[in-house]
Amino acid sequence: PITETCDGTDQDCDGVVDDGACMVPPTVMCPAPLTTRPLVAVTLVGTAMDADGVIASWSWTLVSSPPGSTGSFGSPASPVTSFTPNLVGVYTIRLTVTDDDGLTATCTTTVTATGDGIRVELQWNTNFSDVDTHLLRMAGGTGWFNSPNDCYYANANPSWDAAGTPDDPRLDIDDVEGYGPENINLDVPVTGATYRVGIHYYADDGVGASTATVRIYCGDIAVTPAYMTSRTLANGGGITSDANDFWRVADVRWNGGDSCTVTAINTLTTGGTARTTP
Template identity: 30%
Template sequence: MLRKQCVIVLVVSLMTAACSDDSRNRRGPDDWDLNDDVSVEDDAGDVGDEVDGDVLDADAPDADTPDADTPDADTPDADTPDADIPDVDTPDADTPDADTPDADTPDADTPDADTPDADEPDVEMPGTCVELWAGGAPAGEDFDFGAQNEATTLSFELRLCEGAAPTRVNSLEVVGDAYTLALGSVSGWPAPIEEGRTLNFTLTFDPQEVDLDGELVVGVVDGPGEFRFGLTGERMDYSPECPVVTPQAAPSFTAVGPANPGEATGGLFDLSVAGTYVPARFSAQWYVVETPVGATSPVFYDRSDEAPTRVRLDAPGDYVIGLKLRDEQLGQDCAPEMLPVAVIESAFGDNDAVVTVTWSNAQVPNPSEGNGTDMDLHLCHPDGEFNTTDGWCVYWRSAATVWHTGNAELVIDDLYGVTGEMISQEFALPGFSYRVGVEYYSDNGYGPSLATAKLYQRGVEAHVQTRLLQYLDFWRPFDFDPATGVTVVDTVQAGSPLP
């Protein structure tokens, strides 16, 4: 307030001076010196102006007073670090994570709980003992497979030594390339060994390996922890005079099937040896090498010294049959020969015999329903006659019957040569000669046709025969007996034979 009063007094004084009648202080426009340097010393009026200007300049700092508040505006900025204080709490939120390892503390106790269990068997250490048995007798610390010329599999068992306390086997392994281990049924693991309770398994010795020494290692939960049994064997020397032979197989339900077929349906097979050798010196032995998974072991039947050995292979899959000759003069074996046999599902089911006839005509290259030629297939029992209907012949007039307690029936009857005709026979017995006939029943004006007759026995094609037939020809292609095979007849007569 005092400052404002001083300013007002000063302004009034200046105004009074300006209005005074002092001529010295007045100048006309012509007297103005624009270049005059106004100062306090030059003019008292200038002094008044100088003071006015300073007064206004003095107000400038007053205007700066709000600027001094700018730092005050920064005061909230100083609070920004305060806002970081919650960030410091973030690690505090991790504090529960630090408890996670504490939750594992009970897990660490789990092994501790086992410690008493491990200590319990230690008491039995002095009495723990197992031994190896083979063929119902102790095998000792070492087992010898002897001299072999092929892979040999034997059964073994682990038993308690006499007077030993029960124990448990927790591992069983064989060391050595020549030996293969296969466990029997095990109810639980570790497997208990106690009085009246043993562990059964098989070992296979392959004399064709380079290193024939091995070891069976038995681990037990009790001391001393493991038992070791030595395994040995030898490779038998072959006879230097062994002949070159080849094993062969053919379905035993036919004597005319191709030798050593690549595949056949299940049933009985006749095994034979092809090659030059003296049976009086070399004896032949057949054995099973491989069978399909789940198949029962094949059974061999020696029919006689003259007839081939017979084997039954029922389950579909791949078999390997081995043949081994033994030189009885030198007392040595020959190198084994392998015979693979593939058993397949029969397209004709379990029928012993199936007879078919198909035909073609150049005038009807693509026969169809209502357009073609007609032939009829006949199959007669030895007691029957063609074109009869008493049940001993099967054809279109007598389509189904029973022979030897098995069905015999016309499965396909074709009137135009589209599919051909088929007769199936469930049982074809050795010693019975079954007769086949084909009649050219109708040519429908197309002339001669080429007929093809086939015999299948247990799914294996056993015989094929063809003949060009004229209208009304009756063709007798062949007869067949499972014991002796096919007898080719190949005769033609004009017209169907009468009973």
């Protein structure tokens, strides 16, 4: 008898062919693709088996995601985990399992985060700075920084139009330490109504000018922006944010269904002027 090797024979003469000499890698299966909303978690359930041993470890990782986005796993080293996307788009996720022989197997799946009604997303390119997202109800007839017509950090979930919450906007994320993202969602816009998107450079924290990028999504199936644009904003040098740039980005008219019409404005004023001029 000699030491058993993986060759289809019983070399150690114990009556068992190959006798554990052939290490078999595990097999793994990912869940089917899932769809959710930004900031709404989904549950991912992986399955795996190992014909000649046991599964020793599990690892969920994010392979690709929309620009500037992040995704968080609740239990990335477990067969079952939650995953929470933070921006609209497609997230590709890989599950890797390792068996007790050190052999691995992988699979991939996707989580797609869609918009709902009107969704405005903001990102910018400087750290520590504070850039703010605004959504103005034009039917209110007032300027920015007011309650209830301007949805922004100081009025994050105003009551608009009909009774109840579906037609009320909400600021889901207010980032004050750089880069973003920030987003405002209006799940059930009023058909025929127009909403204006504005961006205010609230504070630069000494970093200077910052380039802001805005994406506007329309409809509950949209993963491609209806409109995207960027502009560089500056600190006005005053002692308050009223001297800083305020960017009137675009008007969004809700047509009903999943349809909107976006009309670019793309003009700059100051925060102080914006208080009285829509």
